[in-house]
Amino acid sequence: MLYIHILSLPCVLRCSRAAASWTQEDGAPNLRAILTNTSIKWSSNTKISFPGDGDFINATTRWTVFRPPTYQAAVSPATEPDVSTAIRVASENSIPFLGTGGRHGYGTTLGNLQGGLALDLSKLNSVSVDKDAGTLTVGPGVHFGDVLDPVFNAGYMLPTGSCSCVGILGATVGAGIGRLSGLYGLLLDQLISARVVTAVGQMVTVSNDTNPDLFWGIRGAGANLGLLTSATFQLSPLVNNxxxxxxxxxxxxxxxxxxxxxxxxxxxxxxxxxxxxxxxxxxxxxxxxxxxxxxxxxxxxxxxxxxxxxxxxxxxxxxxxxxxxxxxxxxxxxxxxxxxxxxxxxxxxxxxxxxxxxxxxxxxxxxxxxxxxxxxxxxxxxxxxxxxxxxxxxxxxxxxxxxxxxxxxxxxxxxxxxxxxxxxxxxxxxxxxxxxxxxxxxxxxxxxxxxxxxxxxxxxxxxxxxxxxGRDKLSRLVELKRAWDSNNAFSFNNPLPT
Missing domain, CATH: 3.40.462.20 (Vanillyl-alcohol Oxidase; Chain A, domain 3)
Incomplete structure (x- = not known):
């Protein structure tokens, strides 16, 4: 696996962005042998699939096929602990991976992964509205279209994006712009807390009170710092019904x-x-x-x-x-x-x-x-x-x-x-x-x-x-990257330097 080492922050500010790229070659880890090893205790509904399997197609189909990533295997976790297991196994065996929810992302840096592991999060698609608290909790497999009726029926709104098929958490970690930004702000401004799997498979909670630095970073650069398995948002009362x-x-x-x-x-x-x-x-x-x-x-x-x-x-x-x-x-x-x-x-x-x-x-x-x-x-x-x-x-x-x-x-x-x-x-x-x-x-x-x-x-x-x-926030983001992902596991989505 290739890692890019940036010597100093001033160079980051002057130079064009360099993205790590990875292609499975002879001598690289055998993903089939690793993922199907009986020592790994996957839950019963978690799917392991490979090219040629129907489940593999479902786990890797993308919105755009322009300069796409490619995969040698896919894991579709049915539980949050299985997400941690998948990332831990990938970390221990130097297997590069991409975690995907809606698979609506189109940045060409995603294509720097060739022959890696797809971590398909579509099974983690729970939607829960707490009407009394005015909150929404979703998993990473949830799209914008999945929450509109539950939120509305509870008497609330949320600043969603412009397409129903986009994954909510993928949009959130970038910002989440939309038509209601003037009334409610960005989607990330509604985020109360999230559960994040780190680069070594550790599960942590982030909020203003717990791991606040990581919470700051995932709201704008989250694809570089961890993988969200759950997020809770503050909802707002309906305007004009x-x-x-x-x-x-x-x-x-x-x-x-x-x-x-x-x-x-x-x-x-x-x-x-x-x-x-x-x-x-x-x-x-x-x-x-x-x-x-x-x-x-x-x-x-x-x-x-x-x-x-x-x-x-x-x-x-x-x-x-x-x-x-x-x-x-x-x-x-x-x-x-x-x-x-x-x-x-x-x-x-x-x-x-x-x-x-x-x-x-x-x-x-x-x-x-x-x-x-x-x-x-x-x-x-x-x-x-x-x-x-x-x-x-x-x-x-x-x-x-x-x-x-x-x-x-x-x-x-x-x-x-x-x-x-x-x-x-x-x-x-x-x-x-x-x-x-x-x-x-x-x-x-x-x-x-x-x-x-x-x-x-x-x-x-x-x-x-x-x-x-942005120039003003880069130094803090680089320090967060070093602290939470020093080996650059999350390196394929508009990557930050380490």
């Missing part, structure tokens, strides 16, 4: 500049975007040309929403679907009902992310034309979209900056460049990469951060480390 005023709209190519002007006008200062309002806009292809698909949503009455988003409605979209959607149905029904399609697995999705404080309309008008030219020249890439998430940040900013490891609380927009095509090795891959990197650079130059910054869950994998984790 949980009803969203939702507006799905389509704007033709000719109105793209006007649309970006209006979207930018809601950002007159970091807190100008109303706390109850959110918008997700996508440059997309409509079979003949580019257009903008937009969903604006307000946690309040339609009369209030009509007044607040009047500048958007005044643009006279070519299509509009205006209706009230209850919070547990919002993810599935809003945004043109695209959630089901966006959650399809085994697709090629090559994704780049950028955070911004500002939205420069001239930059995005230019990008709209560049993407249109790309659609025309490369028909195989016409499924590509550029998404702008404008999520409020008032409650996120109300949390002290040093309270968690997450560094980008003041971001107003999170932008995703999602390039997709049908087959690996398609000729569109190279021009897609060129365009993605060019667009990312253009947006970063006017982001308000003075360069590229990216939400860790949206990272591509080629960024410098301070562009993901």
């Amino acid at each position: 949980g009803d969203f005023s939702s507006y799905d709209m389509i704007f033709p190519a000719a109105k793209n500049g006007s649309y970006f002007d209006v979207l930018a006008s809601f950002n007159d200062g970091s807190s100008a975007f109303p706390a109850k309002l959110s918008a997700a806009s996508a440059i997309s292809y409509n079979s003949t040309t580019g257009e903008i698909l937009a969903n604006w949503a307000y946690v309040g009455s339609q009369d209030e929403a009509d007044l607040i988003i009047k500048p958007v409605l005044d643009l006279d979209p070519s299509y509009i679907d205006r209706r009230v959607i209850s919070w547990p149905r919002f993810t599935a029904e809003a945004q043109f009902g695209l959630d089901a399609a966006l959650c399809e697995v085994n697709k090629t999705n090559d994704i780049y992310g950028i955070n911004t404080k500002n939205l420069d309309t001239a930059t995005f008008t230019s990008i709209f034309k560049q993407v249109g030219d790309y659609y025309a020249q490369w028909p195989d890439g016409q499924g590509t979209t550029i998404t702008l998430e404008a999520f409020p940040n008032q409650a996120s900013l109300a949390v002290p900056e040093d309270a968690t490891a997450y560094p980008w609380r003041d971001a107003q927009y999170n932008i995703l460049l999602q390039f997709t095509w049908e087959a690996s090795g398609n000729t569109v891959e190279e021009p897609s990469t060129r365009l993605a990197q060019s667009i990312r650079e253009q947006i970063a130059s006017s982001s308000g951060y003075g360069g590229l910054t990216v939400y860790v869950n949206y990272a591509h994998g080629d960024e410098q480390i301070e562009e993901i984790y």
Whole structure:
């Protein structure tokens, strides 16, 4: 196994990020012999599988197949102690592994693991709502879609993400941005406590009172520090009975500049975007040309929403679907009902992310034309979209900056460049990469951060480390990495240096 040794923190801040990579070669541990050794006492429902087994496919199928990790074996633990056993066995035998819940992660650093061990956590899918305490406790196999009804039926809400198929704990350890960030903050801000398996298989509890340093670190860089087997979140009372005023709209190519002007006008200062309002806009292809698909949503009455988003409605979209959607149905029904399609697995999705404080309309008008030219020249890439998430940040900013490891609380927009095509090795891959990197650079130059910054869950994998984790928090994160994972077992998800 290859370990990367960083000589000094100043080098970390200056140098591009280096990720450990591992490929099983001749002489490497025999995973079948190790995992099936009768001295290991697995619980009866824990599954050990290998390539060719049906259980192996179920344990390793991914949302995206772009530059994926590969495995020689998979363990699907049925109990929390079996997670500890699996990591302890991996540690003792120098077997690299990835723990996965929703398997929705798409960072290319995951592909640095070739021929390792898959630790499939899908069986740990318990959901428990304590109505009296107003808390939710879930396992690592739980997706956002699994908690919406139980939480809502108990009279609460939670700041969930934008897709129902994403694993809750995977999103949380990165931050957990979403449409309710203005009201409740980030998903990690709701985290009360968690149970974490360390790099040597030890089970520990983390909270503000127990192992507080590790609790600080897992909220923003958790994929580097341990594996969560359970997490408890604080829930919040329903706002507006949980009803969203939702507006799905389509704007033709000719109105793209006007649309970006209006979207930018809601950002007159970091807190100008109303706390109850959110918008997700996508440059997309409509079979003949580019257009903008937009969903604006307000946690309040339609009369209030009509007044607040009047500048958007005044643009006279070519299509509009205006209706009230209850919070547990919002993810599935809003945004043109695209959630089901966006959650399809085994697709090629090559994704780049950028955070911004500002939205420069001239930059995005230019990008709209560049993407249109790309659609025309490369028909195989016409499924590509550029998404702008404008999520409020008032409650996120109300949390002290040093309270968690997450560094980008003041971001107003999170932008995703999602390039997709049908087959690996398609000729569109190279021009897609060129365009993605060019667009990312253009947006970063006017982001308000003075360069590229990216939400860790949206990272591509080629960024410098301070562009993901922030320069100010790196030294503390490196010390935590040394203390809790000195052998770099958790080294494949946008890795921190040791």
